[in-house]
Amino acid sequence: xxxxxxxxxxxxxxxxxxxxxxxxxxxxxxxxxxxxxxxxxxxxxxxxxxxxxxxxxxxxxxxxxxxxxxxxxxxxxxxxxxxxxxxxxxxxxxxxxxxxxxxxxxxxxxxxxxxxxxxxxxxxxxxxxxxxxxxxxxxxxxxxxxxxxxxxxxxxxxxxxxxxxxxxxxxxxxxxxxxxxxxxxxxxxxxxxxxxxxxxxxxxxxxxxxx
Amino acid sequence: xxxxxxxxxxxxxxxxxxxxxxxxxxxxxxxxxxxxxxxxxxxxxxxxxxxxxxxxxxxxxxxxxxxxxxxxxxxxxxxxxxxxxxxxxxxxxxxxxxxxxxxxxxxxxxxxxxxxxxxxxxxxxxxxxxxxxxxxxxxxxxxxxxxxxxxxxxxxxxxxxxxxxxxxxxxxxxxxxxxxxxxxxxxxxxxxxxxxxxxxxxxxxxxxxxxxxxxxxxxxxxxxxxxxx
Numbered sequence: 001x002x003x004x005x006x007x008x009x010x011x012x013x014x015x016x017x018x019x020x021x022x023x024x025x026x027x028x029x030x031x032x033x034x035x036x037x038x039x040x041x042x043x044x045x046x047x048x049x050x051x052x053x054x055x056x057x058x059x060x061x062x063x064x065x066x067x068x069x070x071x072x073x074x075x076x077x078x079x080x081x082x083x084x085x086x087x088x089x090x091x092x093x094x095x096x097x098x099x100x101x102x103x104x105x106x107x108x109x110x111x112x113x114x115x116x117x118x119x120x121x122x123x124x125x126x127x128x129x130x131x132x133x134x135x136x137x138x139x140x141x142x143x144x145x146x147x148x149x150x151x152x153x154x155x156x157x158x159x160x161x162x163x164x165x166x167x168x169x170x171x172x173x174x175x176x177x178x179x180x181x182x183x184x185x186x187x188x189x190x191x192x193x194x195x196x197x198x199x200x201x202x203x204x205x206x207x208x209x210x211x
Numbered sequence: 212x213x214x215x216x217x218x219x220x221x222x223x224x225x226x227x228x229x230x231x232x233x234x235x236x237x238x239x240x241x242x243x244x245x246x247x248x249x250x251x252x253x254x255x256x257x258x259x260x261x262x263x264x265x266x267x268x269x270x271x272x273x274x275x276x277x278x279x280x281x282x283x284x285x286x287x288x289x290x291x292x293x294x295x296x297x298x299x300x301x302x303x304x305x306x307x308x309x310x311x312x313x314x315x316x317x318x319x320x321x322x323x324x325x326x327x328x329x330x331x332x333x334x335x336x337x338x339x340x341x342x343x344x345x346x347x348x349x350x351x352x353x354x355x356x357x358x359x360x361x362x363x364x365x366x367x368x369x370x371x372x373x374x375x376x377x378x379x380x381x382x383x384x385x386x387x388x389x390x391x392x393x394x395x396x397x398x399x400x401x402x403x404x405x406x407x408x409x410x411x412x413x414x415x416x417x418x419x420x421x422x423x424x425x426x427x428x429x430x431x432x433x434x435x436x437x438x439x440x
Binding site for chain 2: 050051052054070071074077079083085086087088094098101102104
């Protein structure tokens, strides 16, 4: 069963059609890098697959569930979006614990924080962390939350070389755990190392594909 | 219910740490009581007794508007943290999110009521020497009334969270649903302050309990549609 199957998807935000009759097939276990200029609609496409947005026209299935069956889609998808989704007055440890509980999962938070080199900051409020540390904390969820389909928007933004390596390792870990991966990135040379199938989103359509 | 408890616990933890919602609602409710009191000619002197009949109305007006502020903050804080969308994408039924936000808001509003109700009654001459206040019955009225205010405000706060003028729109949108709660709470409080427990109090509290239950059930069922549209 394909992980993602979209047919003729149109999506309008206000007057603009961001996605224009887009088709997409992603097999279960596959890893895809989504490329495109700023404003091409990469984040919008990820949000649509995660059921945060509704298509204006067209149809789609996520692991066989219709996109309109949002509850079933939510049960299968984990979106690490552009917004980091961190509570500034909770600590990294508390933020991760909250995410885990809301997903109904257990995990070794201390080990995940150590992997992200955040052990020393584990009990400081997130508002006092740097942008890079916040990004690493967000990515740490990859190590803790197992979902069949993982969508990641700009995993390398705000990260130094060490942080980018961490992002790659976490993405590899998610793949090894069996997750299907779709990554929207501006750094193809990095992302393609883990997600080797490249799709280019241009003018609201996936116009180019290469391996 | 599990989602609701986790979310409410997180909100309570944040409220205890930042106190921004608690302080802003306390300031707002206190200011409203002061303005109403000054406008009606109150003070803490002998004239205050003349305003006793207005005490219940003043207290519940302050609590109703404070509940709208608190419920609005409950969702706005998610939006400000960039966590609102993530919250709507967690697995499980969305009704749990409504109940969690309701519980978080309710806890803060009950804490606020502990200070605002006696302060309002004192300011409007319904508390002090020679005035017997039936505290247990009043506490039950406050619990049911505040629950109704929070249940309605929380539902409408979710509708307005993505709007630019949400602070102004929330009380306006929630107003028709808040009116029955305020009326019933004011009547029950007034009868209690006049002569203690009576059949009228039973009737008004029964109405409040039924109204609260209806709003909570309907809002829980409708909440997924609110978030998805």
